Amino acid sequence: xxxxxxxxxxxxxxxxxxxxxxxxxxxxxxxxxxxxxxxxxxxxxxxxxxxxxxxxxxxxxxxxxxxxxxxxxxxxxxxxxxxxxxxxxxxxxxxxxxxxxxxxxxxxxxxxxxxxxxxxxxxxxxxxxxxxxxxxxxxxxxxxxxxxxxxxxxxxxxxxxxxxxxxxxxxxxxxxxxxxxxxxxxxxxxxxxxxxxxxxxxxxxxxxxxxxxxxxxxxxxxxxxxxxxxxxxxxxxxxxxxxxxxxxxxxxxxxxxxxxxxxxxxxxxxxxxxxxxxxxxxxxxxxxxxxxxxxxxxxxxxxxxxxxxxxxxxxxxxxxxxxxxxxxxxxxxxxxxxxxxxxxxxxxxxxxxxxxxxxxxxxxxxxxxxxxxxxxxxxxx
Amino acid sequence: xxxxxxxxxxxxxxxxxxxxxxxxxxxxxxxxxxxxxxxxxxxxxxxxxxxxxxxxxxxxxxxxxxxxxxxxxxxxxxxxxxxxxxxxxxxxxxxxxxxxxxxxxxxxxxxxxxxxxxxxxxxxxxxxxxxxxxxxxxxxxxxxxxxxxxxxxxxxxxxxxxxxxxxxxxxxxxxxxxxxxxxxxxxxxxxxxxxxxxxxxxxxxxxxxxxxxxxxxxxxxxxxxxxxxxxxxxxxxxxxxxxxxxxxxxxxxxxxxxxxxxxxxxxxxxxxxxxxxxxxxxxxxxxxxxxxxxxxxxxxxxxxxxxxxxxxxxxxxxxxxxxxxxxxxxxxxxxxxxxxxxxxxxxxxxxxxxxxxxxxxxxxxxxxxxxxxxxxxxxxx
Numbered sequence: 022x023x024x025x026x027x028x029x030x031x032x033x034x035x036x037x038x039x040x041x042x043x044x045x046x047x048x049x050x051x052x053x054x055x056x057x058x059x060x061x062x063x064x065x066x067x068x069x070x071x072x073x074x075x076x077x078x079x080x081x082x083x084x085x086x087x088x089x090x091x092x093x094x095x096x097x098x099x100x101x102x103x104x105x106x107x108x109x110x111x112x113x114x115x116x117x118x119x120x121x122x123x124x125x126x127x128x129x130x131x132x133x134x135x136x137x138x139x140x141x142x143x144x145x146x147x148x149x150x151x152x153x154x155x156x157x158x159x160x161x162x163x164x165x166x167x168x169x170x171x172x173x174x175x176x177x178x179x180x181x182x183x184x185x186x187x188x189x190x191x192x193x194x195x196x197x198x199x200x201x202x203x204x205x206x207x208x209x210x211x212x213x214x215x216x217x218x219x220x221x222x223x224x225x226x227x228x229x230x231x232x233x234x235x236x237x238x239x240x241x242x243x244x245x246x247x248x249x250x251x252x253x254x255x256x257x258x259x260x261x262x263x264x265x266x267x268x269x270x271x272x273x274x275x276x277x278x279x280x281x282x283x284x285x286x287x288x289x290x291x292x293x294x295x296x297x298x299x300x301x302x303x304x305x306x307x308x309x310x311x312x313x314x315x316x317x318x319x320x321x322x323x324x325x326x327x328x329x330x331x332x333x334x335x336x337x338x339x340x341x342x343x344x345x346x347x348x349x350x351x352x353x354x355x356x357x358x359x360x361x362x363x364x365x366x367x368x369x370x371x372x373x374x375x376x377x378x379x380x381x382x383x384x385x386x387x388x389x390x391x392x393x394x395x396x397x398x399x400x401x402x
Numbered sequence: 403x404x405x406x407x408x409x410x411x412x413x414x415x416x417x418x419x420x421x422x423x424x425x426x427x428x429x430x431x432x433x434x435x436x437x438x439x440x441x442x443x444x445x446x447x448x449x450x451x452x453x454x455x456x457x458x459x460x461x462x463x464x465x466x467x468x469x470x471x472x473x474x475x476x477x478x479x480x481x482x483x484x485x486x487x488x489x490x491x492x493x494x495x496x497x498x499x500x501x502x503x504x505x506x507x508x509x510x511x512x513x514x515x516x517x518x519x520x521x522x523x524x525x526x527x528x529x530x531x532x533x534x535x536x537x538x539x540x541x542x543x544x545x546x547x548x549x550x551x552x553x554x555x556x557x558x559x560x561x562x563x564x565x566x567x568x569x570x571x572x573x574x575x576x577x578x579x580x581x582x583x584x585x586x587x588x589x590x591x592x593x594x595x596x597x598x599x600x601x602x603x604x605x606x607x608x609x610x611x612x613x614x615x616x617x618x619x620x621x622x623x624x625x626x627x628x629x630x631x632x633x634x635x636x637x638x639x640x641x642x643x644x645x646x647x648x649x650x651x652x653x654x655x656x657x658x659x660x661x662x663x664x665x666x667x668x669x670x671x672x673x674x675x676x677x678x679x680x681x682x683x684x685x686x687x688x689x690x691x692x693x694x695x696x697x698x699x700x701x702x703x704x705x706x707x708x709x710x711x712x713x714x715x716x717x718x719x720x721x722x723x724x725x726x727x728x729x730x731x732x733x734x735x736x737x738x739x740x741x742x743x744x745x746x747x748x749x750x751x752x753x754x755x756x757x758x759x760x761x762x763x764x765x766x767x768x769x770x771x772x773x774x775x776x777x778x779x780x781x782x783x
Contacts, residue, residue: 086561145535149531164557169538169548
């Protein structure tokens with residue numbers, strides 16, 4: 022068992038900590054909006070797809086009546102708290118409905134509301150101290166635990182989870198394919214920082230890495246989730262057969278690359294520094310995800326849906342400034358790690374300017390959504 | 403359920419963090435020695451007292467085969483890792499023995515080695531980031547989670563733990579009785595910082611607070627531990643009917659009070675600052691613990707033993723300097739909180755000098771041990 026518990030060798034990309042101007046806490050309301058929109062979808066998924074009788078067939082014969090939920094890639098809050106509250110309320114609601122329905126006597130004693138235990142997971146480098154002090158500051162109707170480690174490997178004992186949630190975390194790649202920085206490879210990503218508008222070989226290298234990551238993720242979760250347990254995955258996505266370059270996120274990543282190249286031409290950084298930097302993010306399509314899930318074979322796809330994460334009320338908040346601030350909160354850490362701190366202010370100042378020029382391209386151009394909502398159920402093996 | 407999950411209103415007393423000269427990490431080898439001595443005792447306790455068939459009667463009917471262990475008051479390591487390894491190895495050994503014995507066919511399938519999940523608990527203010535990065539640096543044969551919160555309240559779901567361990571944590575009081583700082587109370591602890599050599603009313607106030615704390619601790623654990631589950635508690639102790647002032651720890655606390663009074667006389671601090679400061683530590687006797695456990699009523703006492711935490715090899719390490727350094731690593735935080743940082747170096751310099759004068763009193767004077775080793779088993783209710 023010693024191997025499975027060793028952290029998978031993966032890179033971590035922590036969001037900006039603290040609560041300053043450029044912090045994730047202050048610049049994650051796109052994510053917050055996504056959490057709010059997802060709320061209804063989660064409620065409906067639990068109502069329609071969670072089979073309590075299947076789950077509590079285990080509880081009935083056990084001395085414990087604990088419903089275990091994990092949020093994978095939780096960051097430091099506050100969105101994870103809102104999400105976990107949503108999940109827990111949806112499950113409680115489902116239990117209450119079951120209790121109020123007539124049922125046969127054999128199961129009546131087993132419908133007691135369970136206690137909830139929520140596991141908050143993120144990389145070891147995540148600021149769990151901040152997460153825990155935020156948790157302590159509020160009453161919460163569940164027991165809590167923090168689980169450090171990569172979700173691309175095993176994190177929990179077999180069949181110990183009943184519900185897994187992961188929002189806006191799975192698009193981060195665990196590691197970058199080496200060929201992207203190999204001058205002799207056709208996948209060398211010269212003068213760019215992402216596969217947006219890059220040669221097809223670059224895209225293929227990203228795609229293959231994402232496939233490996235998701236395969237490991239699903240393999241681990243298939244062991245950890247009880248039969249009948251649900252997994253809700255939320256991630257940025259492209260519609261089938263639409264290249265990322267035609268989506269706002271692709272425009273933003275392309276723009277980041279252009280500004281970095283401008284800075285290299287002006288001598289702020291070297292061109293080879295830009296060549297060797299690649300954003301570790303992959304944006305999947307529904308069709309690809311279906312393929313990956315089917316290859317794993319342990320989960321049934323209960324819901325798969327592209328949706329618009331921003332409600333119409335929030336659309337006004339997508340301004341060049343807010344997009345820049347969000348980009349900074351999410352990416353500043355890995356940019357500083359590669360380029361150092363000196364160029365940061367200048368970089369984001371220029372990005373903001375460019376975004377103002379291109380603001381019409383920041384609005385979604387397809388009618389389809391830009392986020393994937395997936396509900397998987399652990400099949401009986 | 404919302405109430406039970408709210409953190410009990412308790413004070414936390416984190417050890418010195420980091421790994422500097424005065425850190426707990428560098429000044430906890432008395433604790434480390436205690437952990438090593440306890441190793442054998444834990445192995446024997448598991449071998450003699452853990453009834454696997456009672457525990458795995460639950461596993462047999464559940465889809466999960468997880469053995470859950472909690473270390474309460476774990477601090478930031480490394481002693482907690484050693485202790486958890488000891489516990490896990492002892493349990494594995496017991497399982498292997500059971501597997502090698504002839505057994506009836508009905509239980510044969512249930513003797514499979516479980517997976518282990520270890521919960522590291524301490525106050526919210528504990529440095530879990532340091533704990534988690536130390537954990538990640540080594541391979542470990544169990545799944546891990548951090549649980550922030552006071553062990554004087556509920557931390558885990560009902561019947562979810564199989565083994566609880568707590569070493570050198572339960573002597574810290576959750577809060578200080580108000581009468582100790584009330585000039586109009588007979589328990590006003592004037593010119594002293596502990597009940598050592600203080601009026602009996604002061605001792606009584608400490609004793610009552612410890613009784614309330616332990617009652618809450620046992621009440622919570624009685625709910626969380628499965629029937630048949632074991633709890634190993636290690637704490638500093640006095641032999642029955644021996645006052646703390648006759649033990650080295652009492653001498654040290656008395657000396658701390660004297661030096662603080664000296665500093666107040668010389669104008670470094672005010673006398674009222676000394677009057678209002680009290681070390682939140684209670685040192686129990688076996689007889690008292692038996693009374694508290696029996697009043698709770700949910701646990702059988704399987705082993706209760708006073709032992710000497712330092713092996714003869716380590717006795718040479720009890721020098722005025724090492725004792726001073728350990729005192730500083732453990733107490734500096736609460737002293738600074740009350741008196742500020744300015745007096746710290748002077749205070750511990752003087753304590754060191756005084757300890758050199760009194761070094762003969764730092765060796766244990768009784769033949770009996772100074773640490774209590776307790777093994778409790780959750781009775782069927």
